Amino acid sequence: MDFPEKKLGFGLMRLPKQDEKIVLEKTIEMVDEFLASGFTYFDTAYVYEGSEEMMRKAITERYPRDRFTAASKMAPWKLSSSFSALDMFNESLERTGLGYFDYYLIHNLQDTHLAQCEKYGCWDTVRKLKKEGKIRHIGFSFHGDPPLLRKLLEMYSEMEFVQLQVNYLDMDSPFVGAEENLRIAKEFGKPVIVMEPVKGGLLSSVSRDLLPEGVSGPDLALRFASSLDGVKVVLSGMSTLEQVKENIRTFSSDKPLSNDDMKAIEAIRKHYREGRMIQCTSCRYCTSGCPKHIDIPLVFRAVNDLRAIGEHGRPRNYYLDLVEAGRIGRASDCIKCRKCEAACPQHLPITDLLKECSAILDDGQKA
Ligand code: SF4
Ligand code: SF4
Incomplete structure (x- = not known):
């Protein structure tokens, strides 16, 4: 199957926002820069709030359809007896205005999502839509373990590609198994689209003294993901024009990983393991179901910043300001209903982690 020549893909899940709304003008600037530099792959999803509409406004309505390639995704966990897989697909097609994906x-x-997928006929629906020409290539994004990936590729051999979480921290992670998943994809002859190459921004904020001279956190993480066998696209969820420009520089230079880069990767892995960093990717799948309105990724980010970057005032102040303004719940408000854990693709023990974070954030004083 065909993929764009240039590997950087624009993930439209973290677009710039103001007052909770995606800002069209800023998105347009980023999209224009990306396309002008010869990159063409855009990725959205039914569940990325406002993103499919933004794809229509910033891309579909402004560029010829053959100038770019577009991906979207069906969310099995949102289907019901009154909202079918076909309904969801048609809504995505209409929101994006693409005509086909x-x-x-x-x-x-x-x-946790497989039963829904079977019950609401997701596999049959995408097969049928491909036959009708409304989809060029079908695949799935995956957050399970390697045995499940093998099982799915055996059962659904017509899936043409897989989207996997791959970054240098997750290669040997027992929860993600990125290295093993890549090996299985290769064994089944499936090209790979990489998601979370900078682990939701975690690898962007690597301390400067752990990085080689002239190499940034995102640059190192993106070059690592791009260098792996079978990888055709590396998605980056970009939020600013500066990020777009920086990523374009990385992918345009085509600089291979050096010995110094590999040494730095080893040192960063060690640092993160010893620093007990919480491996949250800020996808926010956990937040909408929380009855206590706890901003789980924000809590984890604040604690990671306290641990890794060594800032002692700002992250805690920011969190406490939002709590005191009534905009988010306190980590200590958690009632352990575990709705968030069922939704977390990283399989994080969120309730235990919140208890730990609460001791750091809620019991601390503002600086
Ligand atoms: S377990 Fe706690 S954080 Fe998770 S959804 Fe329930 S109340 Fe919210
Ligand atoms: S679902 Fe998991 S990885 Fe995503 S934001 Fe919540 S805790 Fe982080």
């Missing part, structure tokens, strides 16, 4: 994926497959 170059790539269409079943989203976030893991043990």
